[in-house]
Structures are given as structure tokens and as C-alpha cells.
Amino acid sequence: MITLQGLTKKYGGQAAVDNLSLTIAAGRVTGFLGPNGAGKSTTMRMIMGLDHPTSGQALVGGRAYADLAYPLREIGALLDAKAVHPGRSARAHLRALARTNGIPVGRVDEVLETVGLTSVANRRAGSYSLGMGQRLGIAGALLGNPGVVMFDEPVNGLDPDGVRWIRGLMRGLAAEGRTVFVSSHLMSEMQLTADHLVIIGKGRLITETSVKELIDSSSLNAVRVRGAEQEGLKMLVARLHESSVAVRWESHNELYITGLTVDRVSDLAFELGIRLHEVRSVEASLEQAYMELTADSVEFGAAAGRPHPGA
Amino acid sequence: MTTSMPVTTAGQPVRASGGGLPGAVAAEWTKLWSVRSTWWCLLGGAGLMLLTTPIIGATMANNKAKGTTVPVGDVAVATVYVAQFALIALAMLMITAEYASGSIRTTLQSVPKRGRLLAAKTAVAAAVSFLAGIVYGLIGVGVSSLSLGDKGETAGGDALGSALRIGVYLALVAVLAVAVAVAVRSAAGTLTIVFVGLTVLPVVLQASDIDPLVALAERMPNSAGTVFMNADTSPYGPGMGLLLLVLWALGTLALGFYVLRKRDA
Numbered sequence: 001m002i003t004l005q006g007l008t009k010k011y012g013g014q015a016a017v018d019n020l021s022l023t024i025a026a027g028r029v030t031g032f033l034g035p036n037g038a039g040k041s042t043t044m045r046m047i048m049g050l051d052h053p054t055s056g057q058a059l060v061g062g063r064a065y066a067d068l069a070y071p072l073r074e075i076g077a078l079l080d081a082k083a084v085h086p087g088r089s090a091r092a093h094l095r096a097l098a099r100t101n102g103i104p105v106g107r108v109d110e111v112l113e114t115v116g117l118t119s120v121a122n123r124r125a126g127s128y129s130l131g132m133g134q135r136l137g138i139a140g141a142l143l144g145n146p147g148v149v150m151f152d153e154p155v156n157g158l159d160p161d162g163v164r165w166i167r168g169l170m171r172g173l174a175a176e177g178r179t180v181f182v183s184s185h186l187m188s189e190m191q192l193t194a195d196h197l198v199i200i201g202k203g204r205l206i207t208e209t210s211v212k213e214l215i216d217s218s219s220l221n222a223v224r225v226r227g228a229e230q231e232g233l234k235m236l237v238a239r240l241h242e243s244s245v246a247v248r249w250e251s252h253n254e255l256y257i258t259g260l261t262v263d264r265v266s267d268l269a270f271e272l273g274i275r276l277h278e279v280r281s282v283e284a285s286l287e288q289a290y291m292e293l294t295a296d297s298v299e300f301g302a303a304a305g306r307p308h309p310g311a
Numbered sequence: 312m313t314t315s316m317p318v319t320t321a322g323q324p325v326r327a328s329g330g331g332l333p334g335a336v337a338a339e340w341t342k343l344w345s346v347r348s349t350w351w352c353l354l355g356g357a358g359l360m361l362l363t364t365p366i367i368g369a370t371m372a373n374n375k376a377k378g379t380t381v382p383v384g385d386v387a388v389a390t391v392y393v394a395q396f397a398l399i400a401l402a403m404l405m406i407t408a409e410y411a412s413g414s415i416r417t418t419l420q421s422v423p424k425r426g427r428l429l430a431a432k433t434a435v436a437a438a439v440s441f442l443a444g445i446v447y448g449l450i451g452v453g454v455s456s457l458s459l460g461d462k463g464e465t466a467g468g469d470a471l472g473s474a475l476r477i478g479v480y481l482a483l484v485a486v487l488a489v490a491v492a493v494a495v496r497s498a499a500g501t502l503t504i505v506f507v508g509l510t511v512l513p514v515v516l517q518a519s520d521i522d523p524l525v526a527l528a529e530r531m532p533n534s535a536g537t538v539f540m541n542a543d544t545s546p547y548g549p550g551m552g553l554l555l556l557v558l559w560a561l562g563t564l565a566l567g568f569y570v571l572r573k574r575d576a
Contacts, residue, residue: 049419050416050419052573066423066424069330070330079420080416084412085414087348087408088346089345093414096338096341096421099335099337100330100338101329101334102329102331103329
């Protein structure tokens with residue numbers, strides 16, 4: 001479990017992380033989302049004792065990182081895949097890590113096996129591809145068999161195979177009862193991996209919610225209707241306007257209706273005697289729900305148009 | 312695919328022992344010997360001793376009046392001022408290579424107590440430099456007695472004493488290099504500061520002819536090192552030379568620790 005209590009980091013008066021209080025629970029994957037510059041990496045570095053908070057504290061299992069006697073056995077993190085001396089082999093790198101925390105050296109071969117680097121374990125880390133570097137970083141995170149794991153943008157630069165592997169790994173770690181805290185800005189990936197979400201913007205907590213709740217709350221959930229002829233659809237639109245339901249023309253024979261169920265729309269069409277070729281509910285993606293939520297806190301964003309479903 | 316971990320209970324310690332300062336030292340030791348640069352530095356230093364000892368020996372012998380001899384230990388000591396930069400590089404790289412590659416973050420995650428980390432790095436750098444220094448000293452003594460022939464003064468015990476003192480000097484210089492490296496982080500910055508501090512600044516101060524500055528120059532690490540290694544008696548004794556060296560090393564180390572503790576990694 002990770003606990004943040006009023007965690008604040010200021011750089012020259014400007015807050016990168018602003019009074020963040022959170023509990024990241026065990027047994028599920030918690031996605032850590034936010035635009036670039038929102039303070040995700042800074043938060044993670046403070047959890048790992050690398051950066052000093054201006055005020056507040058970050059606790060791992062109730063204690064500050066620097067106070068953990070064997071930190072690698074409590075929490076393992078992948079913060080930067082290339083954080084390995086390029087001239088050192090993966091095996092030597094992991095052995096050195098194991099020695100610092102009294103971890104049996106035999107464990108090194110186990111984690112190398114887990115991440116699939118056994119055959120290249122004696123090669124210099126500088127010769128590794130980005131994906132292999134990422135796997136080595138994960139091997140380091142798993143070395144102490146910690147109850148908490150934390151990954152900063154773990155799928156960046158990975159091929160589809162690597163992305164799938166990391167997804168499975170994180171789900172597996174959470175299923176074993178571990179706390180899994182992962183930052184990403186790939187929403188499609190988070191939709192597949194995370195159970196719970198923490199969303200921050202400009203260093204502040206925007207919301208803490210489940211993936212399902214966030215998607216359900218989107219105004220972009222709609223019913224898509226495709227009609228046989230435009231005349232019928234116009235009748236439907238007129239009727240919906242009477243009851244102040246939001247409707248949008250997608251094309252000459254397609255409508256998006258917000259705030260009604262598929263059943264209700266179908267019944268309405270039947271009452272009006274309109275021939276329809278398609279009625280289905282369109283669910284907002286996590287990305288769309290997220291964009292709606294963070295629209296105000298994008299620090300370096302282009303003035304993008306409002307996203308719409310089915311685009 | 313999930314993890315194939317043999318330990319099923321999440322968060323259970325693998326084994327509740329080890330680690331601590333001995334673990335940190337063991338890790339630094341493993342790291343030092345798993346990169347090629349360590350071997351290059353050690354061999355480079357030995358090579359410099361082999362190549363430059365005869366030259367420096369010949370120069371020293373030529374400067375002496377006919378019929379007098381040059382103590383081979385003095386030749387070895389003079390040569391160390393060249394070869395020491397190999398060990399300075401070795402000690403420095405234990406820190407600057409980690410900052411350059413970003414692996415300092417991994418290191419600080421495994422050893423979050425920064426004093427412990429610095430102590431481990433310092434201990435390993437000093438121990439390796441001490442042993443390498445003795446070997447360098449023996450090379451210097453051996454080569455100079457061979458190359459100088461009857462112009463060299465070879466008193467057995469004295470020569471061995473010189474080698475031992477060279478080891479101590481180089482261990483303390485390695486501590487100095489670690490301390491500067493941890494404060495400035497970059498290899499170029501560290502080398503510049505150490506080079507200027509050890510060789511340029513004392514000469515400039517000496518040349519100033521201003522008494523307090525000359526006195527300062529005489530108490531800087533290289534002068535103190537010369538007095539200590541040659542067991543000179545002027546301007547102070549070898550014990551004072553050693554004390555000054557230790558003070559410089561520990562003072563710089565305290566400064567480095569202060570910076571490391573404050574800094575965000």
C-alpha cells in the first residue's frame with residue numbers, strides 16, 4: 001500500500017505536485033493518469049525517496065522510503081528503463097542490486113527467467129533494445145519479491161508483443177495481491193490494464209475513480225441511430241427536441257442521441273413508425289472520458305476540438 | 312502470462328538478513344569489477360608507472376651532482392603524480408558513470424540512506440586504490456632501481472615503506488575524487504577540479520610569493536602528499552603531511568555528503 005499525505009513539491013515557488021493525498025490499495029492495478037507535466041513522475045520519484053517533498057509525505061507500507069531497512073523487498077519500481085550502466089551485464093547489475101538488500105543471488109536468475117532475459121543476461125546492457133532495457137528494469141523491480149510495484153510509462157516504445165506481456169504481468173501481480181501503481185498516457189492501454197484510476201492535472205488530484213465509473217460518467221455515451229430515409233429521422237429529431245433530448249446529426253442518415261437508452265429510442269421509433277437500420281449504444285472510450293475530464297488542466301495542449309464518439 | 316515466482320505470498324521478505332553497509336559495499340565491489348573501465352584505469356596507471364619511471368628517474372639523476380645517488384623511493388613518488396590520475400578516474404567513474412547513465416536512481420533506490428551509499432563507494436574506491444597504489448609503488452621502486460643502476464639508492468626497507476605510503480596517499484586521493492565527483496556529478500567537471508586542485512593551483516599559489524598563499528600551497532594535498540610519501544621533515548613532518556591529507560579528504564567528503572543529501576536525484 002502506498003499512502004500520500006499532503007504531498008507537495010515546489011520548484012521555485014511553482015508547485016509540480018500540489019497537496020496530493022491518496023491511498024493506493026493492494027490487489028488491483030491503479031492507473032496514474034494526467035497530461036504531460038501533471039506531476040506523475042515527480043510523485044513517483046518522491047515515493048521512491050529520490051526527490052525530497054517540499055511538504056507532506058509519501059509512505060510505503062506506512063513508512064518513508066528512506067526508513068525501509070530493505071526497500072527492494074517492500075517496493076520495486078521501474079522509473080527509467082535506461083537507468084543501467086551501459087557497460088555492465090544484466091546479471092552483474094541485478095547481482096549488485098541483490099547484495100544491497102540481502103536478497104539471495106539465486107533470485108537473480110529467477111527474475112531474469114521471469115522477464116525472458118536469461119539468454120542475454122551476460123551481454124552488456126548498452127547493447128539492449130528499448131524493450132529489453134524495459135524488461136531489465138522490471139527484473140530489478142521484481143528482484144526483492146516486493147508487495148508493491150510501481151511502473152512509470154512501462155509500455156513506452158514497446159512492440160505489441162512487449163505491450164501484451166507487460167499487461168499480463170501487471171494483471172498477474174495484482175492478482176497475487178500486490179499493489180500495482182502504473183503511470184501512462186496511453187488511455188487505450190489503461191482501459192485494458194487498470195481497475196482503478198488516479199487522475200491528476202497541474203499537480204492536483206482531479207479524481208480518483210474506477211475505470212467503469214469514469215466511462216459511465218462521460219457525456220459522450222450515446223445511442224447511434226441509422227435510418228432508412230432522412231424523413232423518418234427528422235420526425236424522430238423533432239420528437240426528441242420536444243422532450244429536450246440532445247441529438248446530433250452525424251451524417252444525412254445517422255444520429256447520435258445522448259441521455260436515452262437503446263430500448264427507449266427503439267420504442268420511440270416504433271411509435272412513430274420510422275424504419276431504422278441500426279440502433280446501438282456507443283460507449284465513450286476511456287480516452288474520451290479522460291479528455292473531457294482533463295480538458296482544463298492540459299498544460300501544453302493544442303486547442304483541440306471536443307472529441308466525439310465514433311470518430 | 313504472469314510471473315513465475317516461487318514465493319507465493321506477495322510482500323513476504325525473501326530473507327531477512329544481509330544488506331546494510333556490508334551489502335552496499337559488496338554491491339559497489341560487484342559494480343566496480345563488472346565494467347571494463349576499471350581494468351583500463353588500473354592497467355593504464357601501471358603502464359604509466361612502467362613508462363615514466365625511467366624518464367623521471369633519469370631526470371632526477373641528471374639534476375644531482377656527480378657521485379651522489381637518488382633514492383628510488385623518491386623516483387617512485389615523483390612518478391605517482393602522473394599515474395595518480397588513473398586511480399582518480401577509477402574512483403570518479405564509480406559516481407559520474409552512474410549520473411551519466413541515470414543508474415544513480417537505481418542505486419539510490421536500493422540504498423536510500425545516502426550516507427551509507429557514499430560510505431560504501433568511498434570504502435571500495437579507497438581500498439582498491441590503496442592496493443593498486445602499493446603495486447604502483449613497487450613498480451616505481453623496482454623500475455627505478457633497474458634503470459638507475461648505481462645512481463640509484465636502494466635501501467630495501469625504505470623502498471617498501473615508500474610503496475606503502477604511496478598506497479595510503481592514493482587511497483586518500485581516491486576519497487578526494489569520490490567526494491568531488493559526488494558534488495559535481497559530471498566527469499569533465501570532476502577531472503577539471505581535481506586536476507586544478509592537485510597540480511595547477513599549488514603552483515600558482517607558490518609562484519605568488521605572498522606568504523599566506525605560499526603557506527596554503529605547502530599545505531595542499533600534493534605538497535602534504537610529497538612530505539608524507541618522502542618522509543620529509545620540512546616544512547613539517549610526515550605525520551603532519553598524513554594528517555593534512557586526511558583532513559582534505561574528509562573535509563571534501565563532508566561537503567560532498569552535504570550536497571548529496573540535499574539534492575533530488
